[in-house]
Amino acid sequence: MSIRKKIFLHIGSHKTGTTSIQRFLSLNTEALSDQGFFYLIPNPWPLVIKTNGVDFAHNIKTEGFDIIDDLGHDNIIISHENYSWLSDLRNISLLKKSLSRFGRDIKIVLYLRRQDSLAVSQKQEGTKWIDCSLAYGHDISALPSELSSRAERYLDFYDKVRLWADVFGEENVILRAFEKGQLKNEDVVDDFCGLVGIEKNNSFRDVGRVNESISRRKQIILHASRQFVGERNKVKDFMVRYIVNHSADDDEKLLPSRAAAIEFYEKFKEKNRLLNDEYNITNNKFLFDEDFSKYPTIENNNIELDYIVKTFTDMVGSLVNENFDLRSVVDKDLAHILRDIALECESEGDLSSAYRIMSKASSIKPSGHFIKKKLAYYKLKLVQEDGN
Structure with missing residues (x-):
């Protein structure tokens, strides 16, 4: 068994271009292989959702990682946004234990989106997917009227990152702000490639717009x-x-009022500052750009x-x-x-x-x-x- 491999575990967040990254990796397996990279989609799938109709959790299955030992590539990429739901130290530790069998150098890659904007997008995803449905509910509004404990944990980036850092090591957690001015070429795929060491050239196929929001x-x-x-x-x-x-x-698009978006974001500002102080992610004091001009004065939730x-x-x-x-x-x-x-x-x-x-x-x-x-x-x- 070789443990010299470098493993990149990309854990999201949701609605931060994750689908574009995954589509790019899937479309370019040969070009990636030429540079020593392999995009692994584990089988069986590691994240098994279980729900009682009110909340949900994930069971972790690690058998799908066993194939890593047979791969002739030095760099393994695993990507799924649902890893960022994990809030149980035991599950994250189980991931670390399993992946450490194949590589000592394991990097956690996490893109962060300002909480008001992320919650608006995740609540929309709740019309399709049960995890976001249970976390954000179905109020006829762009933001939930009351934040569930599941959503609050998800949007608390400081505690989330500390949890992963405690298991994998602070030096192994790579954080990026999902904002155009912070991304390489203002493109999340280019940014991700730069982070993991993929050199994009003419042999790579680009992806178009994917997973767009609904009206x-x-x-x-x-x-x-x-x-x-x-x-x-x-x-x-x-x-x-x-x-x-x-x-x-x-x-x-369904959007909250500007005042509602600002009020929602204010709950997370201080912990954003603490996280940015520790990781120096951006030059913004509170991590994110604080331009709220995209929001209307009055919420457009009538139909x-x-x-x-x-x-x-x-x-x-x-x-x-x-x-x-x-x-x-x-x-x-x-x-x-x-x-x-x-x-x-x-x-x-x-x-x-x-x-x-x-x-x-x-x-x-x-x-x-x-x-x-x-x-x-x-x-x-x-x-x-x-x-x-």
Whole structure:
């Protein structure tokens, strides 16, 4: 067994160009090999998420690292943003113990993004992925109204870095600020290559834009429907796939107000300063650039009911192209989702919207007794209102 290898464990953070880095490494295996690098995607996967529906954690499986001993490359790169969720010293120590069998020189690479900006992006990712969903919730807002303990631990960069440094050694933790002015050529792929010693030349293929954010409207409708849909089921998967890939109606992003973003960021400033004092990451006192001009004066979290109804209508129509088994499951649950949204409108006194949405539920499930009963009730009440 050789322990002369140098291992780079790139642990994120989320939404810091990690997908671009991984795509670049996957596209350029031959060019990387020519320079003595190997991009390892362990099999079985080391991070196994477990959840009780309220919180989540990761089990660590290290068998996928065993192949390192058979690789004829001096430099091994392992990359995944979910490593940055780890907050259990035992799990991080297990990683160190496993990787140390193959290399004494192990570097931890972590990109850091200003907490308000990172939380906005992670909350958006919660429309798709269960970890961010449980950590940031589904308030109809760009930032969570209340920060979960899981999210708070994640965004506390000082404690996070101290945890990894205590296990791997402070000198082996490489930190970079994910800001254009801090990155080589203002590009995270170029920056990462420079950090690990990859010399980009004409033999390397570049990657385009990947993992782009979804629009304000799409994000709001996915957040709003999650209470009716739940997690880890065919309906949720279908809805996310359909809405995310739906033709773009606008490019506007869901953003908090400037004041809300600043207030959110203020919670982390002092620990950012402590981290920057120890690692000298940037010349900014509090680590990050503090320009908040990208945020609007007022949060843009409103959405037109007509858009919600049209989206669900189009989504139901698209089921024609789905296989029958999935379609029968989704049709049934979509009717229930629309029914519950209609009841929500009723509870808020909006009977007109309740009637329109319940009508759509009835078109999906015409045999639904409760739906028909509610439709008759709404129709009667609306006629009475018109008469008055």
